[in-house]
Amino acid sequence: MTLLEFDDVSITYQSRHGRVPAVRNVSLSVPLGQTVGIAGESGCGKTTLTSSVLRLLPKSAEVTGQIRLNGDDVMAMSFGQLRAVRWAQAVVVFQGAMHALNPVQRIETQLAEPILLHMDVGPKAARTRVGELLEQVGLPASRARAYPHQLSGGQKQRVMIAMALACQPQLLIADEPTTALDVMVQAQVLDLLSSLVADLGLGVVFISHDLSVLASTCDRVAVMYAGRIVEQGSASDVFARPLHPYARALAAAFPRIGDARFRYAPAGVPGDPPYPGDLPAGCPFHPRCPAATDICTTSEPMLENYDGRDAACHHAGEVLV
Ligand SMILES: Nc1ncnc2c1ncn2[C@@H]1O[C@H](COP(=O)(O)OP(=O)(O)OP(=O)(O)O)[C@@H](O)[C@H]1O
Numbered sequence: 631m632t633l634l635e636f637d638d639v640s641i642t643y644q645s646r647h648g649r650v651p652a653v654r655n656v657s658l659s660v661p662l663g664q665t666v667g668i669a670g671e672s673g674c675g676k677t678t679l680t681s682s683v684l685r686l687l688p689k690s691a692e693v694t695g696q697i698r699l700n701g702d703d704v705m706a707m708s709f710g711q712l713r714a715v716r717w718a719q720a721v722v723v724f725q726g727a728m729h730a731l732n733p734v735q736r737i738e739t740q741l742a743e744p745i746l747l748h749m750d751v752g753p754k755a756a757r758t759r760v761g762e763l764l765e766q767v768g769l770p771a772s773r774a775r776a777y778p779h780q781l782s783g784g785q786k787q788r789v790m791i792a793m794a795l796a797c798q799p800q801l802l803i804a805d806e807p808t809t810a811l812d813v814m815v816q817a818q819v820l821d822l823l824s825s826l827v828a829d830l831g832l833g834v835v836f837i838s839h840d841l842s843v844l845a846s847t848c849d850r851v852a853v854m855y856a857g858r859i860v861e862q863g864s865a866s867d868v869f870a871r872p873l874h875p876y877a878r879a880l881a882a883a884f885p886r887i888g889d890a891r892f893r894y895a896p897a898g899v900p901g902d903p904p905y906p907g908d909l910p911a912g913c914p915f916h917p918r919c920p921a922a923t924d925i926c927t928t929s930e931p932m933l934e935n936y937d938g939r940d941a942a943c944h945h946a947g948e949v950l951v
Pocket residue numbers: 643644645650652670671672673674675676677678679688690725839905906
């Protein structure tokens with residue numbers, strides 16, 4: 631059974647200015663033991679898609695399609711079932727989550743909380759587990775007594791990862807876990823995530839706007855644009871031989887890790903992604919696409935399989951010949 635499955639998932643926000651289709655017809659699966667990367671510029675729908683797994687979306691979001699965790703339909707779960715799933719089956723480390731640590735509580739208190747709540751253990755066993763978790767993420771167990779302000783950014787991010795692992799989940803969703811960190815520390819945190827995946831056999835969804843980071847840490851990669859997956863396949867295929875012009879631009883961009891400017895403007899692609907509430911006709915990428923032709927301005931390409939991977943581009947077949 632697949633750990634996580636998105637089956638034709640669309641997510642639309644109702645805003646004062648109308649409907650915002652932030653995610654459109656996404657199908658994606660994450661098997662246990664695999665790391666799946668989601669790439670794309672700001673606003674492409676990465677966080678919206680992954681927030682749906684634990685039903686963390688605001689009330690204004692309408693979800694269609696199916697999201698299955700170990701075969702169970704997430705949207706059909708009762709609140710009690712959902713509570714059992716959170717922490718114990720699937721966890722999310724959010725963008726900038728390290729700033730969410732409580733400044734007036736010691737690390738051990740914050741790490742012990744989910745363990746005491748969700749696992750059947752007493753305070754002593756919880757404290758032992760906290761020490762183990764800290765060592766697992768490369769911090770000395772003695773740091774348990776520290777307050778968040780006594781830790782560096784990278785150490786705080788490690789604590790967030792330890793917290794995510796506290797209840798031994800099967801699925802870890804890491805939403806740009808390293809963008810707030812400097813280059814060296816980012817590389818260390820990414821190494822840590824990769825080794826944890828190998829040791830613990832989790833399924834991981836790893837979100838980044840940086841395709842080169844995903845290529846080195848993931849088994850498979852999905853590239854999102856304007857709410858849709860426009861290319862997906864093995865990380866090496868998508869990075870080394872991208873079929874969609876947008877994937878090609880991201881692969882060629884080599885954003886410097888940690889350089890915030892690349893978040894909004896990958897090198898070589900002029901302009902910005904469209905606002906999902908106001909998509910252009912045809913292929914949503916056509917206004918920025920160097921390879922666009924007439925058909926791209928009138929008809930939106932659907933994902934099609936090419937040689938073991940999927941791409942949504944009228945001209946993808948021409949790249950392969
Ligand atoms: N609560 C909301 N109401 C209306 N629109 C929203 C809401 N939340 C997000 N959006 C819109 O949905 C789109 C997708 O947002 P999302 O946060 O999923 O993008 P993202 O790919 O995670 O971007 P980033 O890289 O900046 O984190 C954006 O255009 C955003 O403006």
